[in-house]
Amino acid sequence: MPRVSSEYLAAxxxxxxxxxxxxxxxxxxxxxxxxxxxxxxxxxPGGVYRYFRSKDDIIxxxxxxxxxxxxxxxxxxxxxxxxxxxxxxxxxxxxxxLDQADDRMRLAVQAWGEALRNPTLGEAMREGAAxxxxxxxxxxxxxxxxxxxxxxxxxxxxxxxxxxxIQGFILQRAWNPELSADVYGCGAGAVVAGMLAA
Amino acid sequence: MPRVSSEYLAAxxxxxxxxxxxxxxxxxxxxxxxxxxxxxxxxxPGGVYRYFRSKDDIIxxxxxxxxxxxxxxxxxxxxxxxxxxxxxxxxxxxxxxLDQADDRMRLAVQAWGEALRNPTLGEAMREGAAxxxxxxxxxxxxxxxxxxxxxxxxxxxxxxxxxxxIQGFILQRAWNPELSADVYGCGAGAVVAGMLAA
DNA sequence: GCGTCAAGAGCGAACGCTCGCTTTTTGTAT
DNA sequence: ATACAAAAAGCGAGCGTTCGCTCTTGACGC
Numbered sequence: 001m002p003r004v005s006s007e008y009l010a011a012x013x014x015x016x017x018x019x020x021x022x023x024x025x026x027x028x029x030x031x032x033x034x035x036x037x038x039x040x041x042x043x044x045p046g047g048v049y050r051y052f053r054s055k056d057d058i059i060x061x062x063x064x065x066x067x068x069x070x071x072x073x074x075x076x077x078x079x080x081x082x083x084x085x086x087x088x089x090x091x092x093x094x095x096x097x098l099d100q101a102d103d104r105m106r107l108a109v110q111a112w113g114e115a116l117r118n119p120t121l122g123e124a125m126r127e128g129a130a131x132x133x134x135x136x137x138x139x140x141x142x143x144x145x146x147x148x149x150x151x152x153x154x155x156x157x158x159x160x161x162x163x164x165x166i167q168g169f170i171l172q173r174a175w176n177p178e179l180s181a182d183v184y185g186c187g188a189g190a191v192v193a194g195m196l197a198a
Numbered sequence: 199m200p201r202v203s204s205e206y207l208a209a210x211x212x213x214x215x216x217x218x219x220x221x222x223x224x225x226x227x228x229x230x231x232x233x234x235x236x237x238x239x240x241x242x243p244g245g246v247y248r249y250f251r252s253k254d255d256i257i258x259x260x261x262x263x264x265x266x267x268x269x270x271x272x273x274x275x276x277x278x279x280x281x282x283x284x285x286x287x288x289x290x291x292x293x294x295x296l297d298q299a300d301d302r303m304r305l306a307v308q309a310w311g312e313a314l315r316n317p318t319l320g321e322a323m324r325e326g327a328a329x330x331x332x333x334x335x336x337x338x339x340x341x342x343x344x345x346x347x348x349x350x351x352x353x354x355x356x357x358x359x360x361x362x363x364i365q366g367f368i369l370q371r372a373w374n375p376e377l378s379a380d381v382y383g384c385g386a387g388a389v390v391a392g393m394l395a396a
Numbered sequence: 397g398c399g400t401c402a403a404g405a406g407c408g409a410a411c412g413c414t415c416g417c418t419t420t421t422t423g424t425a426t
Numbered sequence: 427a428t429a430c431a432a433a434a435a436g437c438g439a440g441c442g443t444t445c446g447c448t449c450t451t452g453a454c455g456c
Contacts, residue, residue, distance in 0.1 A: 012435090028315040030228035034412055044437045045413070055412065106314055113311040116304055116372060117226040125373050150392070157385025160370060160377070164386070167369055168362020171310060175323050179358070187355025188362070194348070194392030232446055242403045243447070253446065 013051050016041050017065070020058050025103045029059050029110055056118070063111035063121055066104055067128045073098055074132050074166065078139050084148065087139075088162065089189030092169045096181035099173070109174045132166075133159045162192070211249050214239050215263070218256050223301045227257050227308055254316070261309035261319055264302055265326045271296055272330050272364065276337050282346065285337075286360060287387030290367045294379035303368045330364075331357045360390070 019041035023032040034055045038048050052058050073094050077087055099105040115125040136159035143149035165188045173179045217239035221230040232253045236246050250256050271292050275285055297303040313323040334357035341347035363386045371377045 009435095028311070031315060033410075035410090046415080046438070047436045049413070050435065109314060110311040112369060112372075113226070113308040116307060117224075117229060122373065129370065129373065150388070153388045154381065154385055157381045158388055159385070160382055161363055161366070161385040161389045163370070164363050164366020165359055166362075167366045168359070168364075171365055172327060172358060172361070174310075174314060175320065175327065183352065183355045184358055187352055187357070187359040190348070190351045191356055191359045191390055231444075233444090244404070244449085245402050247447070248401070 009051075016043070016048055016051055017058070017061055021062055021065075021102065021104075021107060024059075024062060024110065025106050029114060059114060060118065060121055062107055063114055064124055066108040066111050067125060069098055069104055070095070070108060070166070070170070071128050071132055075135055078135050084139065084143050085189045085193035088165060088192045089185040091166055092173075092181040092185040092188065095166065095170060096173065105170045106174050108170055129163065132163055136162045165191070207249075214241070214246055214249055215256070215259060219260055219263075219300065219302075219305060222257075222260060222308065223304050227312060257312060258316065258319055260305055261312055262322055264306040264309050265323060267296055267302055268293070268306060268364070268368070269326050269330055273333055276333050282337065282341050283387045283391035286363060286390045287383040289364055290371075290379040290383040290386065293364065293368060294371065297371070304372050306368055307372045327361065330361055334360045363389070 016037070020032075020037045023036050023040050026032075027036070034045070034048070037055075037058065038045055041048060052061070074091065077091055077094055080087070082090070095105065111121065112125070115121040133156070137155045140149055140153065140155040140158055140162075144151050144153070144155065169179075169181075169184050169188070172184070173181070214235070218230075218235045221234050221238050224230075225234070232243070232246070235253075235256065236243055239246060250259070272289065275289055275292060278285070280288070293303065309319065310323070313319040331354070335353045338347055338351065338353040338356055338360075342349055342351070342353065367377075367379075367382050367386070370382070371379070
C-alpha cells in the first residue's frame, strides 16, 4: 500500500492511536507493552513504528488528545454564555458524555501523572491548564462587570478553583463511575452560587 | 546482623520506602527500576526483598502513605472548627507545607493514576475519598444546623466539590510549584463563601 | 554454633525497537 | 489496455538490553 493518500496515512495513525487508547485505558500506559498495542491494532512492529518513533511518542499523542478534549469541553461550555453557576453545574454532564464512549478521562488521569516526568507533556499540561484558567478568568471578569460576580473576588484565583471543580470530577468519576454527573454538578453549582448562608 | 529488634526492622522498612519515594518522585513509578530503589537505599536485592514481596508492594505502600497524608491534613483541618470558608482557604497552605519536605504530593498524583489499574489501590482510594467526603459532609451538615450553610445545599454533593478543590490544588501545584497556596486558598475560599453577587 | 540477615551473581522472561525482505500500489511508457 | 519500474507500506524474526526477582553463600549477633 505505498504511495497512498495523506488521508490514508492520517487514518492509519488514528487507527493505531485508537488501539493504543483501548489498551491504555484497560491496563495503563506502562503495563501495556508495545506488542499489546501492535496486537490490538492488528499490525506488526514495523507497521506501527512507521507512524510513531517510540512508545513514548504514542503516550504523548494520546495524552495530548485527552487534555485537548477537556479543554474543548470547557471552552465550548463558556461560549454558551449561561449564568456562571449554571455553567459550572452543567460541565460535569458534558465531561461525562465525552467519557461515555471511550473512557477517555481515565487516560487524562494517567496523563496527569505522566506530565510530571515527561517534559514535553509537562509543558503541554501547563499550557493547557493556563488556557482553561484564562478562559474562566475572562468569564469571571465579564461577570464582575455585569455585577453577577462579587467584585472583591480575585478572578485568577477563582478561575483556578473552578478548574479544580472540573479536575476533581474527572478524578472522582474515574475512581467511581457511579458518581452521578448531575448530583456532582448540583454540588459544584451550589458551591459557586454561594453555598454559605448570607 | 541477625536477630535484631523489631524497631530495627521497622526502621529498615522505612528506610527503603524513603529511598523509593525519592526515586519515584524524580522518575515516576515505572521509570524507576527496582535496581534504582536498591541503589538509592544502599542495599542489595536480597536486602530489599526481605522487606517487600514485590515492586508493586512498594508502590502500594508509598501510595497509601501519600493518600493517608492528605486524609490526615483534611481531618485535622476540620477538627479546628473554623468557619467553613476559612477552613477551605487554609487547606492549600497545609497541603503545601506537607509537600515542602519531600514532594509527597507528586506521589499522590501518580498514585491516582495507579489506582485505576491496581485493585488494591483502587479500593483504598475509593475508601480514602469516601472518608474525606464523609468528614466534609458532616461539617456541612453542622454548618446547616448552625445556619452558616444554606439549607438547600446537598451536603454530599457539596462535599465532593470541596474535595475537588483540594485535589485540584494538589494537581495544579504538582505541575507548577510556583502556584501560590495563599492565592489559591483565597480563590477557593471566595468560591465557597459565595462568589456570586447576591 | 545456631539462627537470622544481607549480599550479589545470575536467572528466564519480557522489553522496546531494528532492519532486510515481501507485497501492494501508483505513474508512466508502450 | 497492458506491462513494467519505482516507491513505499507492512511484515516479522530477532537484536541487545533490562526487567523483576531468586537463591546460594557468607557474616555476625546472640
